[in-house]
Amino acid sequence: MNPAVHDERHFLSGDTVRDVVIGLSDGLTVPFALAAGLSGAVSNTHIVVLAGLAEIAAGSLAMGLGGYLAARGDAEHYTSELKREQSEIVTHTRDEEDEIYEIFQQYGVTRQESEPVLLALKRNPEAWVDFMMRFELGLDKPDPRRAVFSAATIAFSYVAGGLVPLMPYIVLSQATKALQLSVVITLLALAVFGAVKGRLLGTPWLRSAAQTALVGGLAAAAAYGLAKLFSTV
């Protein structure tokens, strides 16, 4: 049936889109909130830019490398489970057969009804292992190039997102003026990003825009309040 729906779904839940969303949403939010918080405590933008750049460097590297290790971990997990299934269909053939019956029983399919599928899988051990990986363990074959690409996508998106709220502090020297401009352009950027994300993920775009701007705004307000409180102590 409708192949368009399948293509669309594949694209939308695409790993790259997810990586861009992860990087951009944190990149827009955290440096924004940090800069806002600091400008509630210091009057000069120099220290705000300094902290902001340090945060962008730290955040993008931590998230990018974290993404790299997570993707590589997924790949290793898949390989080790694959090896285990490959040996189990030989050493624990009966157990693995029972597992297939159990999978189908959850959906009201009797042993007798699922037997032809079992016999077909036993004809082809490679397909049997693939079937167990997907339907018993819920694991998809990972893309080997994914780890590096995922890391770069997340890190780059974080830097791109983080420079938006920092720009006013780089251009202007007075922290309060820069804060005002930063709030305006960042909330705008968050709303646009939220709307696009909503469209891509199939949730109502207006609500997604409002939610994304709200998260950034709340984080910034909390950081601002805390820094203000702490700087007057």
Added chain:
Amino acid sequence: MNPAVHDERHFLSGDTVRDVVIGLSDGLTVPFALAAGLSGAVSNTHIVVLAGLAEIAAGSLAMGLGGYLAARGDAEHYTSELKREQSEIVTHTRDEEDEIYEIFQQYGVTRQESEPVLLALKRNPEAWVDFMMRFELGLDKPDPRRAVFSAATIAFSYVAGGLVPLMPYIVLSQATKALQLSVVITLLALAVFGAVKGRLLGTPWLRSAAQTALVGGLAAAAAYGLAKLFSTV
């Protein structure tokens, strides 16, 4: 077969463990790197603590709320796909039947062999929809309480992680001394966390400890270098 393996796997890939790992790894890394970066540029720890606390507030809220929205988005995506499948098995019965054959064909199971399963699923429309959700779309039923719990777990772990590298700056007044202590206790904390994470996820614990400490160290070194560079310009 071996139910112990299944329990274990369920626990290991458990959403709560994942949330703690997400919060802790970013919480230990980013405030650590930010504080290190700033202490490369300022001599007083007051501004480092200020920026660090603002970062922890911003980061924990941004990540926590982000986790909340992501979990709620997953739940909504599941519900909307469920409704679509429920209507499609009525309005596009033939297409949905073909999809079942196609799923099995990928594993070398012929139409004839998969027909008894199809007939069994058609007896029980609810099970049929569940089967399509799991095996066509790869979606698992989300836990309704997950969104709030996930948000709180990520945010709390971030705060807990973030306070570790910041503690020396709170206690000591000289930035370089505090930095040295912060590097030691944070790399230690990262290594312990990495080792525990490795044990839980089934990767070699020593390698996991080294990797996690390396990511934190690299992010901190980059932030330190950038802040040093910028402060001397």
